[in-house]
Amino acid sequence: MVIKKIKHRESSPVAGLKDFHPKIQSILSARGINDVAELDYRLANLISPTQLLNIEFAAEKIFESIQRQDSILIVGDFDCDGATSSAVMIKALRSLGAKKVNYLVPDRFAFGYGLSVKLVEHAATLEPDLMITVDNGIANIDGVARANDLNIPVIITDHHLAGDELPDALAIVNPNQPRDSFSSKHLAGVGVAFYTMLVLRNLMRQKGWFQQNDIEEPNLAALLDIVALGTVADVVVLDNNNRILVEQGLKRIRSGHACPGIQAILQVAKRDINKCQASDLGFAVGPRLNAAGRLDDMSIGIECLLANSIEQALPIASRLDNLNRSRREIEGDMLEQAKLDLESYFSQADNEFKDEKRPLSMCLFDPNWHQGVIGILASRVKDRLNRPTIVFARDDDSEQPIIKGSARSVKGVHIRDALALIDSHNPKLIEKFGGHAMAAGLSIKQKDFQVFAERLNWAVEKILAGNSISDEVLTDGHLDNELFSLSFAAQLKQLGPWGQGFPEPTFDNVFKVANCRLLGEAHLKLVLVKDEVAVDAIYFRCPENQQAQVGDTVVAVYKMDINEFRGETNLQLMIEQLEIIDEG
Missing domain, CATH: 3.90.1640.30 (inorganic pyrophosphatase (n-terminal core))
Structure with missing residues (x-):
């Protein structure tokens, strides 16, 4: 998994939000909210x-x-x-x-x-x-x-x-x-x-x-x-x-x-x-x-x-x-196969995908993959590589060997525009396509898979026009000690709904790992300490290269959550990235 560089969202306290805590003012202004009236979610609006x-x-x-x-x-x-x-x-x-x-x-x-x-x-x-x-x-x-x-x-x-x-x-x-x-x-x-x-x-x-x-x-x-x-x-x-x-x-x-x-x-x-x-x-x-x-x-x-x-x-x-449990099992099997394919592609068993080894886009196809789960797999691989990714599966009902692809993209690459660009220069390569900036679907002949993969790389390069795909994660900056509280986490929840284009607040801080253990095979449960303030944290699907140990100093990118378990309510950080700092 690529460790992304942390970049703080540009924001500042604003007069129209003066009744909020300065940190919340900054969070809202970074999302284009400059007046409390913009948080009025009545149907009349x-x-x-x-x-x-x-x-x-x-x-x-x-x-x-x-x-x-x-x-x-x-x-x-x-x-x-x-x-x-x-x-x-x-x-x-x-x-x-x-x-x-x-x-x-x-x-x-x-x-x-x-x-x-x-x-x-x-x-x-x-x-x-x-x-x-x-x-x-x-x-x-x-x-x-x-x-x-x-x-x-x-x-x-x-x-x-x-x-x-x-x-x-x-x-x-x-x-x-x-x-x-x-x-x-x-x-x-x-x-x-x-x-x-x-x-x-x-x-x-x-x-x-x-x-x-x-x-x-x-x-x-x-x-x-x-x-x-x-x-x-x-x-x-x-x-x-x-x-x-x-x-x-x-x-x-x-x-x-x-x-x-x-x-x-x-x-x-x-x-x-x-x-x-x-x-x-x-x-x-x-x-x-x-x-x-x-x-x-x-x-x-x-x-x-x-x-x-x-x-x-x-x-x-x-x-x-x-059905969802079955979907998860199929997805898990497909993801394991995709990991093997990627490791083979990069010839690098430690899964550290260096910039010089990553292409501008990634296309994957396996004749045994399930057509209904390729979108999820494309999303997983896209997150892993930080590259536009299309995953293909066979269309068994077609009269000729056709494969269907599900595409997921990253910031800066409008994936439907990329497909349209390919189609305009290679009119017979794509059978049909459609979608949005970040997700799309398409069909191609199986025999054209390699040619299409090459043309996708070309199209992404054209769209980027000399720019690079940024390996950055945007956060709302650091949190001071007093904000590691249930009341602050509750305030953030009340400011939602959060989602695409109006992202849930994400923060970054340096912590010491006081405790950690694996749940199952992939989830990391931790206790993190900052200036003697200890807080629970969990990292779902933690990549191997981010599995910290007790005593490590880490830079954590996280969201705040309220965890209720067995009648107790506690603050919990939802980790999105851990960078282990080498203090030697």
């Missing part, structure tokens, strides 16, 4: 849905379908954002009076991602009058064209980046499509779905739909727990608008008003519902839902979110938990 291009037209068309009681088919995706988007759309439409609402999620292994031609032809057998995509569709030009051939109108709700050509859909709602003026470009798919339903409800209210049909107007805010889950799990930037959505959803969860499915998953994950944080959604609930799409069928996850009672949800949540 959400960006108006009408800023979204085509959203009112899309709502009109959906309303017309509901008036006719058409058969509406929601077409989702096989990740957590897709599952939550599907659940939000289904729950909302049913509460608004739609009686014929069904959903379809593509089988990752049979249909691939999005509204493919094969999926449309399968969907046609369900005889829908209208198809609405959630968290997909913006890249599915051929799929929408096939739907048009079959006289099935398609409304796309998506958030992924649009290509040069847009599908010929009835309507497209996507903050990242050309000419859209929505002032936040970071909505997750579930956020777009929620916004669309808000506009639909407003239209129905104006038309007198609820009174005419003796329907109680639904409170769509009741769906915010699901919106929060999808937003956090999809690792979109938590700008102010997304923080409002997430915080409002977390408040519902903590107050006991989460849907039975989320309550059940938190229960099987042994997380305290009353103290639920964004990290619980990201590291406990999201992975269990994602496990269904990775290893089995995401409809399992959607059915959990649609469950009407905790009794109905718990067996499904237990099944998701078992």
Whole structure:
């Protein structure tokens, strides 16, 4: 594992935050917060849905379908954002009076991602009058064209980046499509779905739909727990608008008003519902839902979110938990093989990857790897090398030897732009691709793997334009002794939700290791001492080159946490990096 150089975020106390401790002022100002009003996460402060291009037209068309009681088919995706988007759309439409609402999620292994031609032809057998995509569709030009051939109108709700050509859909709602003026470009798919339903409800209210049909107007805010889950799990930037959505959803969860499915998953994950944080959604609930799409069928996850009672949800949540355990085992086996491949590549058994030995990017492929877990493996290798990484697995359902890749990137390298650059110079090399700045997916011919790996290195070099990928970790500086306290840790938690683009505060200090032991094979439990102040710490998945010993002096990069165990509450540092200082 690369030891990253520590760099402190630039910040300073500001007048608009004068009621906070100076350290908290610095933390917030480093994240662009300069006034306490920017921490006001009331729903009234959400960006108006009408800023979204085509959203009112899309709502009109959906309303017309509901008036006719058409058969509406929601077409989702096989990740957590897709599952939550599907659940939000289904729950909302049913509460608004739609009686014929069904959903379809593509089988990752049979249909691939999005509204493919094969999926449309399968969907046609369900005889829908209208198809609405959630968290997909913006890249599915051929799929929408096939739907048009079959006289099935398609409304796309998506958030992924649009290509040069847009599908010929009835309507497209996507903050990242050309000419859209929505002032936040970071909505997750579930956020777009929620916004669309808000506009639909407003239209129905104006038309007198609820009174005419003796329907109680639904409170769509009741769906915010699901919106929060999808937003956090999809690792979109938590700008102010997304923080409002997430915080409002977390408040519902903590107050006991989460849907039975989320309550059940938190229960099987042994997380305290009353103290639920964004990290619980990201590291406990999201992975269990994602496990269904990775290893089995995401409809399992959607059915959990649609469950009407905790009794109905718990067996499904237990099944998701078992799938997640299987996913971890598969991931562990794949990671071990990847480590062997990397050690062979670098010819260096101590795993110290020097700058001169690291390429600008890394591509890995093994014919035995599981297609559903390559994204997680790509993330692990990316963290290990601090390089853009694409991991490939076989697509056994393709007629010719095709491999599917999942990409994860680092700061400074927009991975979708890299794929687009390769595609523009080598039009036949990539079969298809799509994604974001930090994550993407693609398919290539197996025989082209080596050529593609070389072209990826070339594309990354072009994007960097002479700059280097920085081996740095940003922190909020040192903590003084008096801030190693439960009260300060609690204040930090209350300032959330923390997440992508609004990172949880991270600090660095020099400590002496007073005690340490390995938990299992990879987790390091420590007691660290600074100026006679002792504090517990834990380092999950501690790399071998960072496994400190009693008596060592270390520079620790860490986050603050409150650990509750057997009725006791203690401060605990969550270690992210340990650099052992040679004092000889």
